[in-house]
Amino acid sequence: MKRRISYHLANMAQALSLGLLLAFLAIQSCIAIELTDHIDLWPMPTSVSHGTQRLYVSKDITMSMEGSTYPDGKGILKDAFQRVVDLMKLNHVVDGANPSSFVLTGVNVVVHSPEDELKFGVDESYNLSVPTAGYPLRVQIEAQTVFGALHALQTFSQLCYFDFTSKLIELISAPWRISDTPRFPYRGLLIDTSRHYLPVTNVLHWHIVDAQSFPIEIPSYPKLWNGSYSFSERYTTSDAVDIVRYAENRGVNVMAEIDVPGHALSWGVGYPSLWPSDSCKEPLDVSNNFTFGVIDGILSGGDEVNTSCWTATPHIKKWLGEDVAPKVVAAGLRCIVSNQDKWYLDHLDATWEGFYTNEPLKGIDDPEQQSLVIGGEVCMWGEQIDASDIEQTIWPRAAAAAERLWTPIEKIAEDPRLVTSRLARFRCLLNQRGVAAAPVAGYGRTAPYEPGPCNHKN
Amino acid sequence: MKRRISYHLANMAQALSLGLLLAFLAIQSCIAIELTDHIDLWPMPTSVSHGTQRLYVSKDITMSMEGSTYPDGKGILKDAFQRVVDLMKLNHVVDGANPSSFVLTGVNVVVHSPEDELKFGVDESYNLSVPTAGYPLRVQIEAQTVFGALHALQTFSQLCYFDFTSKLIELISAPWRISDTPRFPYRGLLIDTSRHYLPVTNVLHWHIVDAQSFPIEIPSYPKLWNGSYSFSERYTTSDAVDIVRYAENRGVNVMAEIDVPGHALSWGVGYPSLWPSDSCKEPLDVSNNFTFGVIDGILSGGDEVNTSCWTATPHIKKWLGEDVAPKVVAAGLRCIVSNQDKWYLDHLDATWEGFYTNEPLKGIDDPEQQSLVIGGEVCMWGEQIDASDIEQTIWPRAAAAAERLWTPIEKIAEDPRLVTSRLARFRCLLNQRGVAAAPVAGYGRTAPYEPGPCNHKN
Numbered sequence: 001m002k003r004r005i006s007y008h009l010a011n012m013a014q015a016l017s018l019g020l021l022l023a024f025l026a027i028q029s030c031i032a033i034e035l036t037d038h039i040d041l042w043p044m045p046t047s048v049s050h051g052t053q054r055l056y057v058s059k060d061i062t063m064s065m066e067g068s069t070y071p072d073g074k075g076i077l078k079d080a081f082q083r084v085v086d087l088m089k090l091n092h093v094v095d096g097a098n099p100s101s102f103v104l105t106g107v108n109v110v111v112h113s114p115e116d117e118l119k120f121g122v123d124e125s126y127n128l129s130v131p132t133a134g135y136p137l138r139v140q141i142e143a144q145t146v147f148g149a150l151h152a153l154q155t156f157s158q159l160c161y162f163d164f165t166s167k168l169i170e171l172i173s174a175p176w177r178i179s180d181t182p183r184f185p186y187r188g189l190l191i192d193t194s195r196h197y198l199p200v201t202n203v204l205h206w207h208i209v210d211a212q213s214f215p216i217e218i219p220s221y222p223k224l225w226n227g228s229y230s231f232s233e234r235y236t237t238s239d240a241v242d243i244v245r246y247a248e249n250r251g252v253n254v255m256a257e258i259d260v261p262g263h264a265l266s267w268g269v270g271y272p273s274l275w276p277s278d279s280c281k282e283p284l285d286v287s288n289n290f291t292f293g294v295i296d297g298i299l300s301g302g303d304e305v306n307t308s309c310w311t312a313t314p315h316i317k318k319w320l321g322e323d324v325a326p327k328v329v330a331a332g333l334r335c336i337v338s339n340q341d342k343w344y345l346d347h348l349d350a351t352w353e354g355f356y357t358n359e360p361l362k363g364i365d366d367p368e369q370q371s372l373v374i375g376g377e378v379c380m381w382g383e384q385i386d387a388s389d390i391e392q393t394i395w396p397r398a399a400a401a402a403e404r405l406w407t408p409i410e411k412i413a414e415d416p417r418l419v420t421s422r423l424a425r426f427r428c429l430l431n432q433r434g435v436a437a438a439p440v441a442g443y444g445r446t447a448p449y450e451p452g453p454c455n456h457k458n
Numbered sequence: 459m460k461r462r463i464s465y466h467l468a469n470m471a472q473a474l475s476l477g478l479l480l481a482f483l484a485i486q487s488c489i490a491i492e493l494t495d496h497i498d499l500w501p502m503p504t505s506v507s508h509g510t511q512r513l514y515v516s517k518d519i520t521m522s523m524e525g526s527t528y529p530d531g532k533g534i535l536k537d538a539f540q541r542v543v544d545l546m547k548l549n550h551v552v553d554g555a556n557p558s559s560f561v562l563t564g565v566n567v568v569v570h571s572p573e574d575e576l577k578f579g580v581d582e583s584y585n586l587s588v589p590t591a592g593y594p595l596r597v598q599i600e601a602q603t604v605f606g607a608l609h610a611l612q613t614f615s616q617l618c619y620f621d622f623t624s625k626l627i628e629l630i631s632a633p634w635r636i637s638d639t640p641r642f643p644y645r646g647l648l649i650d651t652s653r654h655y656l657p658v659t660n661v662l663h664w665h666i667v668d669a670q671s672f673p674i675e676i677p678s679y680p681k682l683w684n685g686s687y688s689f690s691e692r693y694t695t696s697d698a699v700d701i702v703r704y705a706e707n708r709g710v711n712v713m714a715e716i717d718v719p720g721h722a723l724s725w726g727v728g729y730p731s732l733w734p735s736d737s738c739k740e741p742l743d744v745s746n747n748f749t750f751g752v753i754d755g756i757l758s759g760g761d762e763v764n765t766s767c768w769t770a771t772p773h774i775k776k777w778l779g780e781d782v783a784p785k786v787v788a789a790g791l792r793c794i795v796s797n798q799d800k801w802y803l804d805h806l807d808a809t810w811e812g813f814y815t816n817e818p819l820k821g822i823d824d825p826e827q828q829s830l831v832i833g834g835e836v837c838m839w840g841e842q843i844d845a846s847d848i849e850q851t852i853w854p855r856a857a858a859a860a861e862r863l864w865t866p867i868e869k870i871a872e873d874p875r876l877v878t879s880r881l882a883r884f885r886c887l888l889n890q891r892g893v894a895a896a897p898v899a900g901y902g903r904t905a906p907y908e909p910g911p912c913n914h915k916n
Contacts, residue, residue, distance in 0.1 A: 167696070242551050386889070
């Protein structure tokens with residue numbers, strides 16, 4: 001699911017990244033619904049045209065940056081390109097012989113802005129061109145920022161597949177011309193590490209603390225993580241810094257959710273004076289200056305954390321019903337849609353069709369009020385989620401919401417049945433790339449109910 | 459689960475290996491049950507003694523092979539040591555300062571046999587010593603074969619943990635002296651890729667072909683995999699070779715299960731003459747010489763596959779009830795126990811307690827007949843299993859059977875409740891190492907039912 005997450009704190013989540021999942025956070029589709037019988041990309045991009053030529057991807061394909069003003073000092077593009085090349089193999093042994101013609105030997109990436117700070121509203125657009133003429137044959141990617149280029153690389157990876165006859169990575173329907181940009185700047189996924197601890201590898205997006213546990217280290221108040229479930233179910237400050245960097249390199253922002261004064265029972269395990277009394281432990285004692293000192297210590301993120309992504313902005317209330325967004329924007333407030341009846345992943349009876357058809361602008365006709373809806377977020381509350389079941393509870397339903405948040409409304413199918421096949425094939429791609437995405441049919445986190453192919457639709 | 463799989467074909471499975479899982483296939487316990495309140499290792503080894511000293515693992519710990527006659531030409535030990543060092547970190551950032559004393563700076567591995575062919579019955583024993591005196595402090599590992607040394611490295615990795623105060627890998631209760639060897643040479647796990655395709659990353663142990671699909675390439679009969687579910691749900695011969703090597707480097711043998719003449723409907727998709735008639739497609743037409751030519755082609759494993767692990771041996775019948783093993787060995791036949799009422803992982807109502815208490819020698823008192831039971835196997839039949847749910851359906855129940863198959867009978871708890879805590883903590887270790895093992899309590903593949911710590915027992 002492609003995401004940019006704006007900077008606000010209260011009741012928002014800290015987006016952290018999971019290797020297995022993040023490779024798929026920036027995937028777009030490159031073909032109209034009616035052509036998806038042979039093109040399986042998700043979600044749908046803004047503009048696509050393609051031809052009929054089959055191309056082969058060289059086993060030695062390289063990336064160049066001719067004409068780019070972006071230095072890639074952090075190696076963001078270099079690393080992303082290597083990940084994409086690995087992903088395309090789907091863990092198969094690619095040992096066919098390179099043909100003499102129609103071989104893609106390179107990808108040239110042109111990024112116009114030398115900046116790579118992941119600010120809210122950063123330009124994520126890109127142009128992707130896969131030519132069939134010229135020598136050498138090189139994919140052309142152009143983007144304003146490195147983050148648009150990351151999306152382009154993910155799109156390219158979905159155009160490619162392992163062919164079992166040639167034993168090579170191939171690409172059909174070239175030449176391709178794709179122009180793409182997201183519909184909403186905010187496309188979020190919330191992960192809750194308070195109700196159950198999630199190992200570092202499993203953390204994607206962080207509802208970091210709640211009444212049940214306080215798993216993260218706050219150096220200025222070292223007893224706070226005495227509220228963790230156990231000595232091992234914790235995150236150090238260095239873990240957080242490491243995960244923030246990991247996410248930024250993939251175009252994902254890390255956001256903290258810290259609820260106060262409610263949902264903070266676990267804070268008092270290490271500092272009982274935060275509790276009004278032993279018999280009344282919630283909400284926090286706001287008559288006590290120490291409480292605000294602790295909150296400041298948490299918001300500062302620990303002395304070593306880059307706090308640029310921790311900036312507080314106006315509180316945006318969730319747990320909202322379908323009809324609340326129009327009232328919020330009518331009041332002139334920005335809004336992120338995350339209605340529990342449709343976009344709460346812990347509701348297993350919420351089907352992918354419901355995730356797909358949930359329109360953030362429903363009931364909002366005034367363009368100015370529409371512009372106050374900066375996006376939406378699917379929520380993976382953790383009461384019954386842990387490392388054993390989180391991936392198949394999130395996927396593929398989160399991908400259905402991703403297309404709703406990325407793709408121009410005029411390209412979104414009104415009848416989800418029109419995209420079931422494409423989503424089912426995307427789910428198989430997630431499986432082949434190592435993500436435990438569940439079958440699309442039926443409820444969330446369902447098991448296959450009989451023998452059959454991966455893209456079984458019902 | 460530690461495994462060695464003997465060479466026979468009919469109704470047996472081809473053991474292939476999964477990166478995430480295989481790191482945990484060779485794990486032993488190093489402490490008596492009554493001491494497991496602070497030592498969490500699984501399964502129990504043959505002999506253990508330990509002290510009370512805390513040690514620190516150097517961030518620059520290195521492996522040496524002084525006194526070893528094993529050249530490690532394939533890099534089996536070198537790679538295994540690197541994996542173990544990575545595993546010990548549990549994906550945390552290890553950035554504490556090395557203390558001045560009690561620091562383990564190295565692991566010295568002595569392997570006596572230069573051979574590393576993974577034959578049935580290969581010596582898997584090892585001695586592991588973690589000293590507290592001497593300079594430099596180095597772990598000592600001694601084994602007859604490299605495969606015993608792999609087990610020792612896994613045991614060492616379980617002695618270590620990430621400490622959230624020192625931000626270092628630590629090891630308590632040193633000095634350690636462990637002598638260990640498996641009770642049964644055959645400790646198997648069957649995975650079924652016919653009823654649902656499993657991507658290469660997910661394949662562990664291969665029931666390769668059944669009536670539903672024929673996913674693997676057989677070069678001498680290239681139309682056989684026309685019986686695959688789709689063009690993408692296939693394994694090339696090179697994939698198989700790659701997976702066989704991957705498994706061997708981890709002490710796991712790869713075995714093929716090819717059922718004939720039944721369970722072979724999918725063969726005829728590419729070669730209809732294998733079917734007796736269009737209306738009768740099973741069993742294969744054994745009056746047709748072509749049928750035997752195809753079987754030969756499959757057993758030869760494809761021109762490029764090392765066929766040393768494909769050698770046919772006497773058929774051993776499974777689907778056996780509890781009481782069948784005594785009859786089989788009474789008849790003088792070798793037996794692998796895999797009773798469906800206790801050791802079929804697809805039976806979600808089979809709890810870990812049943813996996814743990816299932817004794818392969820039950821009802822067999824004659825030592826000679828006991829020696830005919832070469833081990834056991836848990837089976838992950840694939841009718842309702844795919845990449846989305848296979849890990850949590852296998853783990854932790856397979857680990858419960860692993861201790862039954864590895865640990866001396868006199869060290870096995872008669873009441874499984876005595877080991878619930880240790881297994882629950884081992885399940886958390888699997889989660890932290892990236893394996894989606896389900897909670898231990900209740901049925902197989904259960905979800906956590908309320909907020910709480912990972913090692914919640916009920």
